[in-house]
Amino acid sequence: MSFDMVATFRPDLPPAAEPWQQPPPFSFVGGHNDADSVPFGGLAEAAVNVLRREGQALATYNLGGSPLGYLPLRQFICDKLGVRASMPVEVDEVLVTSGSLQALDLVNEALLSPGDTVIIEQATYGGMLSRLERLGVDWVGVDLDEHGIDVGHLATVLDELAQAGTTPKYLYTIPTVQNPTGSVLPVERRLALLDLTRRFGVPIFEDDCYADLVWDGERPPTIRSLDDGGGQVIYCGSFSKSIAPALRVGYLVADEPVIRQLLALKTDAGTGALEQLTLAEYAPAHFDHHVERLIAALRAKCTTMIAAVDEHFGDDVVVTPPKGGIYIWLTFPDGVDTGALSAGAAAAGIEFNAGAGWSADPAWGARRLRLCFGHADERSIRDGVARLAEVYRASTALDR
Amino acid sequence: MSFDMVATFRPDLPPAAEPWQQPPPFSFVGGHNDADSVPFGGLAEAAVNVLRREGQALATYNLGGSPLGYLPLRQFICDKLGVRASMPVEVDEVLVTSGSLQALDLVNEALLSPGDTVIIEQATYGGMLSRLERLGVDWVGVDLDEHGIDVGHLATVLDELAQAGTTPKYLYTIPTVQNPTGSVLPVERRLALLDLTRRFGVPIFEDDCYADLVWDGERPPTIRSLDDGGGQVIYCGSFSKSIAPALRVGYLVADEPVIRQLLALKTDAGTGALEQLTLAEYAPAHFDHHVERLIAALRAKCTTMIAAVDEHFGDDVVVTPPKGGIYIWLTFPDGVDTGALSAGAAAAGIEFNAGAGWSADPAWGARRLRLCFGHADERSIRDGVARLAEVYRASTALDR
Numbered sequence: 105m106s107f108d109m110v111a112t113f114r115p116d117l118p119p120a121a122e123p124w125q126q127p128p129p130f131s132f133v134g135g136h137n138d139a140d141s142v143p144f145g146g147l148a149e150a151a152v153n154v155l156r157r158e159g160q161a162l163a164t165y166n167l168g169g170s171p172l173g174y175l176p177l178r179q180f181i182c183d184k185l186g187v188r189a190s191m192p193v194e195v196d197e198v199l200v201t202s203g204s205l206q207a208l209d210l211v212n213e214a215l216l217s218p219g220d221t222v223i224i225e226q227a228t229y230g231g232m233l234s235r236l237e238r239l240g241v242d243w244v245g246v247d248l249d250e251h252g253i254d255v256g257h258l259a260t261v262l263d264e265l266a267q268a269g270t271t272p273k274y275l276y277t278i279p280t281v282q283n284p285t286g287s288v289l290p291v292e293r294r295l296a297l298l299d300l301t302r303r304f305g306v307p308i309f310e311d312d313c314y315a316d317l318v319w320d321g322e323r324p325p326t327i328r329s330l331d332d333g334g335g336q337v338i339y340c341g342s343f344s345k346s347i348a349p350a351l352r353v354g355y356l357v358a359d360e361p362v363i364r365q366l367l368a369l370k371t372d373a374g375t376g377a378l379e380q381l382t383l384a385e386y387a388p389a390h391f392d393h394h395v396e397r398l399i400a401a402l403r404a405k406c407t408t409m410i411a412a413v414d415e416h417f418g419d420d421v422v423v424t425p426p427k428g429g430i431y432i433w434l435t436f437p438d439g440v441d442t443g444a445l446s447a448g449a450a451a452a453g454i455e456f457n458a459g460a461g462w463s464a465d466p467a468w469g470a471r472r473l474r475l476c477f478g479h480a481d482e483r484s485i486r487d488g489v490a491r492l493a494e495v496y497r498a499s500t501a502l503d504r
Numbered sequence: 505m506s507f508d509m510v511a512t513f514r515p516d517l518p519p520a521a522e523p524w525q526q527p528p529p530f531s532f533v534g535g536h537n538d539a540d541s542v543p544f545g546g547l548a549e550a551a552v553n554v555l556r557r558e559g560q561a562l563a564t565y566n567l568g569g570s571p572l573g574y575l576p577l578r579q580f581i582c583d584k585l586g587v588r589a590s591m592p593v594e595v596d597e598v599l600v601t602s603g604s605l606q607a608l609d610l611v612n613e614a615l616l617s618p619g620d621t622v623i624i625e626q627a628t629y630g631g632m633l634s635r636l637e638r639l640g641v642d643w644v645g646v647d648l649d650e651h652g653i654d655v656g657h658l659a660t661v662l663d664e665l666a667q668a669g670t671t672p673k674y675l676y677t678i679p680t681v682q683n684p685t686g687s688v689l690p691v692e693r694r695l696a697l698l699d700l701t702r703r704f705g706v707p708i709f710e711d712d713c714y715a716d717l718v719w720d721g722e723r724p725p726t727i728r729s730l731d732d733g734g735g736q737v738i739y740c741g742s743f744s745k746s747i748a749p750a751l752r753v754g755y756l757v758a759d760e761p762v763i764r765q766l767l768a769l770k771t772d773a774g775t776g777a778l779e780q781l782t783l784a785e786y787a788p789a790h791f792d793h794h795v796e797r798l799i800a801a802l803r804a805k806c807t808t809m810i811a812a813v814d815e816h817f818g819d820d821v822v823v824t825p826p827k828g829g830i831y832i833w834l835t836f837p838d839g840v841d842t843g844a845l846s847a848g849a850a851a852a853g854i855e856f857n858a859g860a861g862w863s864a865d866p867a868w869g870a871r872r873l874r875l876c877f878g879h880a881d882e883r884s885i886r887d888g889v890a891r892l893a894e895v896y897r898a899s900t901a902l903d904r
Contacts, residue, residue, distance in 0.1 A: 120768050136563055163536055171521070333505060349773070350562040350774065364523070371634075372602055
């Protein structure tokens with residue numbers, strides 16, 4: 105008789121993954137990017153050059169260097185953040201991670217225990233919510249407006265938590281190209297947010313994964329760079345959005361003692377060296393030009409998607425044009441349930457992110473949804489949105 | 505005043521990493537490999553070809569395919585295991601991991617809770633011991649002889665645990681090129697081990713990371729392949745030892761329901777695609793020939809190291825020649841403390857793995873040590889061993 109291995113597993117695991125299926129024809133989920141913009145020729149050239157020059161170093165873990173990551177890549181990250189994000193960074197303040205998801209996991213492992221509380225944005229990255237849930241961590245959401253986090257509401261939340269005797273372990277914020285709302289937090293709010301959280305002794309976890317994709321270079325200094333007192337902000341970024349998501353290279357930036365504590369938790373013997381080598385070889389000469397072209401392609405798709413939403417949904421939907429990135433966030437009238445809508449959409453070959461999974465309060469998110477435009481081509485965007493509107497009208501007609 | 509972020513961290517973290525330092529002149533630690541054998545030209549060619557052909561797929565997570573890993577790589581793993589390890593495997597029984605360390609972490613996460621007990625080999629991989637310690641898991645060691653795990657002692661251990669009411673969560677074994685002793689478990693013992701653990705309802709976690717480096721192709725079928733009842737064995741392997749450790753590509757093999765449960769725990773959005781693409785392009789035509797050459801290079805270094813140990817340590821040390829791999833395991837007379845020796849060795853520019861950290865019982869391991877020969881060149885091996893013998897004689901002279 106076959107041994108039942110799964111019966112020996114812990115009882116508290118998440119459900120097993122379903123067998124993989126090809127995505128449907130109109131797939132508007134996930135951080136996928138524009139296929140025509142992948143600089144694969146440049147990456148191929150970089151891979152060959154760096155392997156022929158330094159390939160022997162693959163014989164040693166971490167290429168024989170620091171476990172913080174390949175030094176030329178960390179140097180590029182410093183240079184990039186200095187120029188693009190107004191943030192001076194030293195190479196030993198950078199830890200290269202296996203995607204920014206590992207960055208989230210390392211920070212969470214360092215800070216969070218079951219029963220802890222964190223502050224998040226009212227609408228936020230779904231992958232963070234699922235992580236917090238799995239860790240048994242509670243959260244409180246802070247309101248967002250079209251510019252990002254509402255500092256007045258943050259003050260209320262901090263006060264209420266303090267009165268309840270709860271010190272939140274961090275404030276998790278996506279200030280630049282907020283996910284999923286696409287806002288960019290103005291510099292005055294960044295300063296106010298720093299001031300406020302410092303008074304309450306709350307660290308900030310600044311997720312800047314989409315920040316390289318700001319439409320027109322209007323990128324305020326990072327919150328971390330504005331932290332005059334110092335030490336209050338852990339920052340993370342990624343090459344997934346600017347180069348390619350299938351490459352798994354992200355990074356954490358924090359003060360050196362923090363980085364070395366996080367490094368002690370990174371027990372994977374280093375992030376893939378071939379990806380680090382290739383990026384470090386490619387990026388210094390090509391990153392800026394590539395990102396400029398990528399942004400133009402994404403912005404065109406965004407315009408197409410918003411026009412299609414306007415055309416087919418009309419007044420039924422509010423969409424605030426994002427300041428960059430690969431997604432738009434739609435708000436439907438009261439009573440609409442985008443979770444229910446997603447079932448009908450799936451039958452019509454459409455997938456999107458229902459708002460409940462991207463919201464601190466699922467009830468608040470129920471009439472919202474995220475539509476990603478990065479990967480679909482222009483025609484699929486137009487046809488998919490039109491078809492989604494049909495599904496929506498059919499469902500609301502049924503409701504009436 | 506600067507914010508003290510580290511003070512907000514959990515109190516139970518491992519110590520922060522020390523600032524990185526260049527390895528000493530005679531470094532005999534770590535799974536590093538022979539630099540002259542890295543097939544970087546072939547990898548460069550493969551990277552170019554596959555990027556030019558399939559580079560656009562980098563725009564999607566998991567290259568637009570299954571999160572189990574790039575299909576041609578999983579197919580190669582199946583083909584390789586079928587031929588080299590006598591193990592038929594289906595592609596959906598393979599989960600590509602970010603190195604075999606992630607494989608260890610996924611299996612541990614699925615099976616282990618604090619206070620659990622596992623069975624390990626008397627001498628075993630130090631990275632597994634540190635993981636178990638961090639997880640708050642107890643272990644019981646089983647004796648090894650020159651052929652590997654002692655099945656008679658395993659029976660005693662299983663009986664004693666059963667009498668104490670403890671069901672161990674798994675038996676972790678490295679049957680082929682055991683780490684650190686270099687033995688290869690004969691097929692009869694593999695069958696006996698399966699029979700015995702099945703009677704006690706204990707799963708087997710078979711770590712085959714070094715198995716491609718068996719000196720002369722005498723590789724018995726894997727334990728998993730011998731599991732007639734089915735379902736009892738989770739298997740892991742790696743390309744770190746056969747191709748390059750800085751590439752982070754390993755794999756788990758188990759029944760499909762087990763693989764899908766483990767996949768649900770792999771929340772890193774996939775293993776690096778460039779490394780998967782490049783390996784899958786390189787390996788089918790080149791793996792066998794490359795490994796044959798690599799083994800010849802490693803075997804020559806092993807011979808050099810054993811000869812140097814014989815010459816300089818003489819009767820003070822027992823070393824059993826390994827059947828493959830990149831390390832030898834030395835046993836010193838009673839009373840020697842290789843932990844203390846390592847401090848003196850460090851002052852002389854030598855590093856090795858003291859036995860306590862690679863042993864179920866640190867007291868048993870105290871007079872043992874692991875010396876890696878994969879990365880050092882022949883001259884460093886000779887000079888380093890000679891110098892280590894000097895340090896050893898000086899320390900034993902002091903003791904007398």
